[in-house]
Amino acid sequence: MAALAEDVLKLHCCAILQLDSDGRVLGGNAGVAAVLGYTIEEIRGQPFSLLFSAADAQRGVAEQAVARTLEQGIEQLSLAMVRSDGVRFRASAMLERVFDPAGSRVLVLIRDITEIFQTQKRVREAQEIALRAQRLDAVGKLTLGLSHDFNNLLSVIGNSLDMLSLRRSGDESVRRILDIAHRAVERGTQLTRQMLAFGRGQTLVPQLSRVDDLLTASLELYRRVCGETIELEIELAADLPPISVDVGQLEAALLNLLSNSRDAMHGVGKVLVCARLETIIVPSGGGERGPFVSICVGDSGPGIQAEIQESVFEPFFTTKSVGDGSGLGLSQVYGFAAQSGGTAMIGTSPLGGAAVSLYFPVAA
Ligand SMILES: Nc1ncnc2c1ncn2[C@@H]1O[C@H](COP(=O)(O)OP(=O)(O)O)[C@@H](O)[C@H]1O
Ligand SMILES: [Mg+2]
Structure with missing residues (x-):
């Protein structure tokens, strides 16, 4: 390792290894212990793949990287590595070919970038969530406009049908046709109400409520909706703070x-409803964090x-x-969760x- 300055060899923030052309460790710096957890004695003579996950080691990732470095002169890796105590970390590894009188060597500079990697991942995720929320906002505005227009049209149709029903009440066949038309108007009104909900345009009547009380009180109703062949379990965190929410819409x-x-x-399986206190980023609420009371409905489906x-x-x-x-x-x-100052997210159930x-802000 004569090519490296003395102070670089003493660096603890990065591990520097020298490998022979077969990928075996010849030596390293003080950072090997700090970053990888091995003493130089322990790691000398070991294959480079010792530092890789079992899956990567089996796929020959280490050997391929060494071979590419010997061929091209330089190689960069960003992957999971494993410390001597078995703990995985996100590593950035820079491999460089050096010529030594004894033959070609590979210098490897390994840095633990777990923190940077996770920060980047969090930023990326937050951007994706924000983008998705923007798209839903745009669709929401369009839907809101449409649902108002359709609602007005349906009211006119409904009122007209009512008037016709009054005049023609004696004629059985006409009444049947009017009934069908009435039902279609009702269904249409229900659909526009749901569209209105998505566009955050419904009139909410928030009430100070305790989620644990609401869920416990409606347990029987939930069981009936699920049916007998679905096992329903409720898990409530202790001391949940109250939220201000439209109880009817929450139930819906x-x-x-x-x-x-x-x-x-398909009617058979398990459902778990949990309520707890959580801190999240709400994209539609200008990126605020919680605390939120979350209610999660998870299942054993596909x-x-x-x-x-x-x-x-x-x-x-x-x-x-x-x-x-x-x-x-x-x-x-x-739409309901967003209009209530929170949001809704999709995830995977245990x-x-x-x-x-569903996330609702804790009541002030
Ligand atoms: N618990 C779930 N498991 C699997 N897929 C789901 C679940 N909930 C919703 N989905 C998917 O999301 C779609 C949209 O759901 P929703 O808006 O309720 O409309 P609908 O139930 O009328 O299809 C469903 O058609 C289904 O593909
Ligand atoms: Mg549905």
């Missing part, structure tokens, strides 16, 4: 989530594929056949299936 949102779980599991996770909150997005799904359930859930979490 939870029933939407439970019926989605029931559909996803989960939501990564490709469609971005779309499930959008109105009319459904994977169900015509007549089975309107695609407005999760958009009601999202039961293996999908988990949808």
Whole structure:
């Protein structure tokens, strides 16, 4: 290691290893102990792959990197490495070919970049969440405009049907037709109400409420929605602070989530509803952090594929056949949570299936 200045060899923030052309360790600096946990004596003579995860070692990642360095002169890796105590860390490794009278050597400079890596990951995730929220906001505005217009049209149609019903009440066949038209107007009104919810345009009546009380009081209703072949469990954190929420809409949102779980599991499986206190970033709320009371509905179903996770909150997005799904359930859930000052997120349940979490700010 004559090529390296004395002070570099003493550096503790990065490990420097010298490998022979077969990838065996010839020596290293003081940083080897600090970064990798090995003494020079322990690591001398060991293969470079000793520092790699079992999967990477098996795939020959270390040998390939050494071979490429000998061929091209330089190589850069960013991957998980394993310390002597078995702890994994995110490593940045710079490999460089050096010529020694005894033959070609490879100098490896390894830095632990776990913290930088995780910060970058968090920033990336926050950006993705913000972008998704912006898209939902835009669709929300469009939906809000549409739902107001349709609502007005449906009111006119409904009123006209009412007037016709009064005049024609004696004629049985006409009454049947009017009934069908009435039902269609009711269904249309319900759909526009859900669209209004997604566009954050519904009139909410928030009440100071305790989530644990609400969930416990409605447990029987939830059981009925799930059906007998679904096991429903509720897990409530102790001392949950109160939230200010429209209780009727919260109930509607939870029933939407439970019926989605029931559909996803084809009526057989497990559902876990949890409530706890959490700190998260809310993109639609200007990036604020909690604390939030979260209510999560998770199931043992097949989960939501990564490709469609971005779309499930959008109105009319459904994977169900015509007549089975309107695609407005999760958009009601999202719009309601956002209008309540929180948000909704998709995740994975400890039961293996999908988990949808609602977040509500703790009441002031
Ligand atoms: N618990 C769940 N497990 C698997 N997929 C789900 C779950 N909840 C929602 N989804 C997916 O999200 C889509 C949209 O849900 P939703 O907005 O409630 O509309 P709908 O239930 O009418 O299809 C569903 O069609 C389904 O593909
Ligand atoms: Mg649904």
